[in-house]
Each structure stands twice: as structure tokens, then as C-alpha cells.
Amino acid sequence: MEWLKRLNKAIDYIEDNLCGTVSIEEAARIACCSVYHFQRMFSYISEVPLAEYIRRRRMTAAAFEIQSSNIKIIDIAFKYGYESPTSFNRAFQSIHGISPVNARLKGTMLKAYPRMSFSVTIKGNSVINYRIEKKEAFRITGLRMNLETDMENNFKNVPVFWTDTKKSEIFPELCKLITPDFPKILGVTVYENKENFYYYIAVKSNETLENTFEYTVPAATWVIFDSTGAAPESIQKIYRQFYTEWLPTSGYEYGKAPEIEVYTDDDIKSHTYRSELWFPLKKEENN
Secondary structure (H helix, E strand, C coil): CHHHHHHHHHHHHHHHCCCCCCCHHHHHHHCCCCHHHHHHHHHHHHCCCHHHHHHHHHHHHHHHHHHHCCCCHHHHHHHCCCCCHHHHHHHHHHHHCCCCCHHHCCCCCCCCCCCCCCCCCCCCCCCCCEEEEEECCEEEEEEEEECCCCHHHHHHHHHHHHHHHHHCCHHHHHHCCCCCCCCCEEEEEEEEECCEEEEEEEEECCCCCCCCEEEEECCEEEEEEEEECCCCHHHHHHHHHHHHHHHHHCCEEECCCCEEEEECCCCCCCCCCEEEEEEEEEECCCC
């Protein structure tokens, strides 16, 4: 569970820098993972986006200062990383429901969001079916969209990308490349850096197709989970189980390869719809 220790060290860094600039890149470096993986892991484990956690913690600290000191509100705004009173006021009201000025009135009700720390909780009655497989490198062909480091925007934009792709003229041609040895449609998240951060809707194929993109998925060890149920709810459940239940006790860490979603072209809203999720693995290193 070395990665869990590193995740808590990343939280230490965030807490130490609430006054000033919190670098997501630095937090991810401390956690020994990519910016994408760090934000995604944080969201699934804590059930709150990283940016929202930082905002809640800053507004909690700011509220304490407003009520316990005579420091000018504009100075408190600058202290917690806001360049204008307007943006600080907006953030403060979104958390506390009142303006910073009114927060100074005696008896005012405010909200406090405590600092997070992560540990493993043994539930004892959860069954997770999985298999671990080593696979050689393989090539995919398909369409792709740029992803953002803001995970919440990706959660909104990827379903739209699927809808648009399935309506496109290219999608039927893409499906013709499917071979009997792997008759599936793939959703592949590739993070190399902030400039090369993509989501592919693709098929496993060595052929090329006009107006599409190719990518070679590297050889890797994968943990593969079966998902049964309407998408995307059933798939999101597997993501959460992977990060909060399976990975912390597995003896593995997250590997350096894409995340892969494997779909059939059936009714994804059916309660019997089946899909797979592949997560790359590497053996945990103890420091």
C-alpha cells in the first residue's frame, strides 16, 4: 500500500500550500503518477473532484480567518490565491451560501470541510471478479478527442464524443475493420503529457482508414474486470471499486499504459449489457 502513503503525502503538499499556489503537477509527482491518473484516482476515492476539494479547504480556512481576525477581506482573498474580490466572493458564497462580509456577523452559520486522509477500510462482504493477463503490444485505429486535466469536463465531453462518433459516416467504416479474433469497440484513454492527452474510440486493427488516427498500445500486464449493467453507471462502479477496494490491497501499483474500455455494439442501456475495463499494473515498490 505504498501508493496510499504517497497519496497522503500529496494531500500534505496541498494542505501546506492552500495559501498560495497548489501545483497539481507537483502533487501528482509526489504521488508518483500522472496528473490525469492522480486527479482520477482522487475523484473516485474521495467522491469529490480535486479542484473542488482544494476550493472547499481554502474556503474553510478563509472562513476561520474572517471570523477570528480583523484582516481585510481583500487581503484574505489574495492570501488564498484569488486575484480579485469578485472571484473570491463567488467561491466563498458557493461553499458557505453567504458573502465574506456577512460571514463576520456574530452567530453566522458557516461550513467546515475537514482535511482528508486516505486509509484502507475492510468491508468484508464485497466480491470483485477479475483476471490478470499479460498482453503483447497491439495497434488501434479510430477517432480521438483531446482530453483536459479537468476530469469533470471529460466526464461530460466523452459521452458526447461517443454520440457524435456513432452518428458519423466514419463509424460504420471503422466497424468494418473489426476482425473475428477481437470483435469489440474500444474506448482508450492515453495520457503521455498535457499536450498528448486523448480519448480514442477505436478498434484493434493494423489497417489504416482515411481521417482516423492510429496508436500502438504497449505491451503490459492488465487487470481486467467484467462489468454487467447499463452504461455508464455499471462502468463507473467498476472504476470506483478498482481504486477504493481492489488496488489498495492487491500488491500492485497503477502501470504506465492506457486505460481501456471494451464494448460490444449492443444496447448499452440494457441491464444485461456486458463490457470490460482494463487497468495497467506494475508490482508495488517499497521505498
